[in-house]
Amino acid sequence: MRLLTGDPRLLPLLGWLAGSTYAVTAAEAGTACALAVVLLPLAGLAARWLAILPLGVATGTALGLPWTRLRPLLLGLAALLTGAATLLVGPLSFVGLMAPHLCRMIGLRGTAAPLAGAALAGALVMTLADWLGRTIAFPWQVPAGLVATLLGSAYLLGLMLRR
Numbered sequence: 001m002r003l004l005t006g007d008p009r010l011l012p013l014l015g016w017l018a019g020s021t022y023a024v025t026a027a028e029a030g031t032a033c034a035l036a037v038v039l040l041p042l043a044g045l046a047a048r049w050l051a052i053l054p055l056g057v058a059t060g061t062a063l064g065l066p067w068t069r070l071r072p073l074l075l076g077l078a079a080l081l082t083g084a085a086t087l088l089v090g091p092l093s094f095v096g097l098m099a100p101h102l103c104r105m106i107g108l109r110g111t112a113a114p115l116a117g118a119a120l121a122g123a124l125v126m127t128l129a130d131w132l133g134r135t136i137a138f139p140w141q142v143p144a145g146l147v148a149t150l151l152g153s154a155y156l157l158g159l160m161l162r163r
Contacts, residue, residue: 018143047112
């Protein structure tokens with residue numbers, strides 16, 4: 001209801017919801033990079049677990065996976081990585097949908113390679129979306145999240161029509 005009254009405190013929230021990067025400071029970007037430097041190697045260390053996880057509880061137990069600790073650890077790691085990115089620029093759902101498919105399209109298989117590839121592909125997609133958002137309607141900026149959503153929806157429709 002506050003949006004209808006023109007409350008100026010809602011403008012940053014709308015920017016965040018659109019996935020805007022123009023208000024991100026160097027300190028916030030540095031914090032996000034530091035979190036990525038710490039958490040992404042942990043995700044790489046979990047590659048063996050991630051490879052065994054789809055085989056089921058019985059096979060995983062036979063191979064020595066600690067199921068009672070494994071699920072909370074992996075969910076916590078995924079939540080920390082997702083939360084760090086979301087706090088910085090907002091919800092960017094299409095990047096998370098596109099990046100793994102892009103990695104599979106270029107031939108990355110297994111667990112560790114697609115994990116690293118998806119992180120790099122997501123970073124590249126967001127860099128491209130941010131650059132396009134800053135140059136499409138210069139001097140105004142289109143939020144990177146909206147550009148990524150437009151790119152992602154076109155990509156998703158292309159995938160659906162191909163099948």
